[in-house]
Amino acid sequence: xxxxxxxxxxxxxxxxxxxxxxxxxxxxxxxxxxxxxxxxxxxxxxxxxxxxxxxxxxxxxxxxxxxxxxxxxxxxxxxxxxxxxxxxxxxxxxxxxxxxxxxxxxxxxxxxxxxxxxxxxxxxxxxxxxxxxxxxxxxxxxxxxxxxxxxxxxxxxxxxxxxxxxxxxxxxxxxxxxxxxxxxxxxxxxxxxxxxxxxxxxxxxxxxxxxxxxxxxxxxxxxxxxxxxxxxxxxxxxxxxxxxxxxxxxxxxxxxxxxxxxxxxxxxxxxxxxxxxxxxxxxxxxxxxxxxxxxxxxxxxxxxxxxxxxxxxxxxxxxxxxxxxxxxxxxxxxxxxxxxxxxxxxxxxxxxxxxxxxxxxxxxxxxxxxxxxxxxxxxxxxxxxxxxxxxxxxxxxxxxxxxxxxx
Numbered sequence: 001x002x003x004x005x006x007x008x009x010x011x012x013x014x015x016x017x018x019x020x021x022x023x024x025x026x027x028x029x030x031x032x033x034x035x036x037x038x039x040x041x042x043x044x045x046x047x048x049x050x051x052x053x054x055x056x057x058x059x060x061x062x063x064x065x066x067x068x069x070x071x072x073x074x075x076x077x078x079x080x081x082x083x084x085x086x087x088x089x090x091x092x093x094x095x096x097x098x099x100x101x102x103x104x105x106x107x108x109x110x111x112x113x114x115x116x117x118x119x120x121x122x123x124x125x126x127x128x129x130x131x132x133x134x135x136x137x138x139x140x141x142x143x144x145x146x147x148x149x150x151x152x153x154x155x156x157x158x159x160x161x162x163x164x165x166x167x168x169x170x171x172x173x174x175x176x177x178x179x180x181x182x183x184x185x186x187x188x189x190x191x192x193x194x195x196x197x198x199x200x201x202x203x204x205x206x207x208x209x210x211x212x213x214x215x216x217x218x219x220x221x222x223x224x225x226x227x228x229x230x231x232x233x234x235x236x237x238x239x240x241x242x243x244x245x246x247x248x249x250x251x252x253x254x255x256x257x258x259x260x261x262x263x264x265x266x267x268x269x270x271x272x273x274x275x276x277x278x279x280x281x282x283x284x285x286x287x288x289x290x291x292x293x294x295x296x297x298x299x300x301x302x303x304x305x306x307x308x309x310x311x312x313x314x315x316x317x318x319x320x321x322x323x324x325x326x327x328x329x330x331x332x333x334x335x336x337x338x339x340x341x342x343x344x345x346x347x348x349x350x351x352x353x354x355x356x357x358x359x360x361x362x363x364x365x366x367x368x369x370x371x372x373x374x375x376x377x378x379x380x381x382x383x384x385x386x387x388x389x390x391x392x393x394x395x396x397x398x399x400x401x402x403x404x405x406x407x
């Protein structure tokens with residue numbers, strides 16, 4: 001346990017927060033700090049063909065140790081952390097033999113990680129938890145995944161009696177700002193399929209995700225003295241309100257779950273002369289996804305007729321449901337499921353209510369389901385990960401490698 005814990009702690013203490021406003025790859029220079037450390041470590045444990053390109057994409061190879069042809073598979077994780085919460089000066093807390101009670105993350109600020117609110121904590125009584133100190137995120141998303149992949153490769157190197165084919169690993173920047181797969185060289189990676197180690201609680205196995213689009217609406221109004229405004233003023237703020245009111249009020253993130261889609265207005269700013277709305281559109285079914293985009297276009301069309309074409313709408317698709325690309329090779333999900341069951345882990349197969357590098361990679365020709373990395377409450381001060389879940393993830397990786405070589 002201590003080895004995997006020490007490795008994880010070493011990673012999370014390095015600030016790798018990405019920045020959506022940047023046009024570089026990686027989006028922040030500090031991501032190079034962990035990237036360069038990883039390159040050195042991969043070489044030290046004995047992996048071959050360790051490379052890092054000009055955009056900080058890392059790849060490495062564990063050669064096959066069998067004399068027959070089997071598929072080359074891969075494991076992928078990202079080393080950036082979200083810009084949504086501070087990743088500077090991460091100070092992890094170690095809670096050994098967790099007793100199922102409240103955990104005081106920060107006494108001064110009265111920040112409590114409580115099972116009364118976060119019920120999943122009770123699954124891990126008696127285990128070792130890594131938490132934040134209440135002032136930063138932890139970074140288990142996805143430094144737990146990186147820890148697990150590196151540890152699994154190190155274990156396979158130390159245990160040549162476990163037979164496996166060629167294994168490729170890849171670590172990416174900027175996943176948290178939606179760019180993790182943008183410059184990933186699938187041909188260079190050379191795997192028939194891969195798994196992202198980027199899920200949450202132990203047992204998660206995911207091969208479905210949202211179809212996603214982003215929309216931006218700008219409204220040009222006309223400001224007139226309010227005492228003489230009748231028939232003349234066009235209030236851009238009021239039109240923005242009409243757009244919001246026209247959207248289904250229950251089809252929002254806070255009222256949906258499972259495979260239910262939504263509209264999510266995440267930014268609004270404006271004054272009488274100008275207003276802007278930013279929103280995202282999500283749905284698991286492609287037909288419903290297209291219907292949602294058309295519905296928004298119809299709302300804008302009707303209001304443009306009413307207000308003399310003062311509204312501009314742009315919609316840009318972001319990613320699609322990887323299920324379409326995974327189903328033709330569903331055996332790769334079955335292999336992961338079989339690996340978990342062999343280790344007495346109950347697979348939790350469910351759709352991702354979000355995106356994943358695996359979605360984009362699947363559409364780039366690398367089918368890529370997602371496997372648990374073990375963490376909970378990502379992107380904030382209540383984030384934690386059980387060390388035992390990371391250990392189980394390592395075992396799943398090793399078992400997948402073994403099963404792929406024996407099928």
